[in-house]
Amino acid sequence: MIDTAASGKVSLTPLAETEETDPRSQRARAERMSVTPLGGGLYEVESQSDNTYFVDLLGSRCTCPDHMMRGVRCKHIRRVAIEINEGRVxxxxxxxxxxxxxxxxxxxxxxxxxxxxxxxxRCRLEPGEPVVDRATGDLLVVVAMTDYRANQVEVPGRDCTVAEYPTNEGYPADDPVVEVLYPIPSGLRPEQVEPRHVRRYSFPRSRLQRPGRPGNQSELSDFPEPK
Ligand SMILES: [Zn+2]
Ligand SMILES: [Zn+2]
Incomplete structure (x- = not known):
């Protein structure tokens, strides 16, 4: 597990005053706290006063006095819920x-x-998804995203890895390797099927892009063409 809690304690952007009038909710946002997920629905909250409390979100419980004594939905429980809503934890x-x-x-x-x-x-390609080979413009179909990097996979019949393959130079050597197929053109007679129609090919992820959608250039701009 990696720690996605803020590196230091922070306060969150306040909502407009009209939206939130409950003082506990206001403090849940305004006070500097850090939230660390512990798994199993448990969260550790370091409060502004440097106390550490544990929140069981599904049980809506907290170890702080405000909750233990009064049984209220304290600012720590609210803070955890807010950070989840905002994608922070x-x-x-x-x-x-x-x-x-x-x-x-x-x-x-x-x-x-x-x-x-x-x-x-953004990075994951699903089996069966159409992709375009950026080097040739060929349309391909994804078989699988593998656990391997381009510098770990040998190209069959060549004395090099996927990363070292001449047309792959310029893409990251530690790019995940994606297995693809060339789709068999419709109407192809059996004698017209070429080896490339039935073989799997290994590509570095960055050489593949999702087919362009009008107005969506994000895939292109995120990973510029290799030099
Ligand atoms: Zn609490
Ligand atoms: Zn990614």
Whole structure:
């Protein structure tokens, strides 16, 4: 698990005064606190006064005096709920991991968190998804995103890795390897099927892009063409 709590204690952006009138909710935002997910729906909250409390979010319980003595929904429980809503910490049942490609934080199921690699929505390609080879413009179909990096996979019949393959130079050597197929053109007779129609090919992730949608250039601008 990686620690996605703020590195220092912070206060959150206040909502407009009219939106939030409950003093506990106001303090939940305004006070400097840090929230650390512990798994199993438990969160550690370091308060502005340097006390550490534990919040059981699903049970709506906290170890602070305000909750223990008065049974109220204290500012710590509210703070945890706010940070989940704002995507700062994972909700119960989820764990924060790093995307294996771009290192952005992804929330994944606690049970599968150790079974990576995990990818963020932007980096992950799903089996069956059409992609374009940026080097040739060819349309390909994703078979799988693998656990391997381009500098770990040998190209069959060549004395080099996917990263060292001449047309792959310029893409990150530690890019995740994606297995793809060339789709068989419709109407192709059996004798016209070429080896490339039935073989799987290994590509560095950055060489593949989702087919462009009008007005959506994000995939292009995020990963500029190699020099
Ligand atoms: Zn509390
Ligand atoms: Zn990513």
């Amino acid at each position: 994972p909700p119960p049942g989820k764990e924060a991991v790093e995307c294996a490609r771009c290192e952005s934080v992804v929330f994944v199921d606690e049970k599968t968190a150790a079974a990576g690699p995990h990818f963020c929505d």
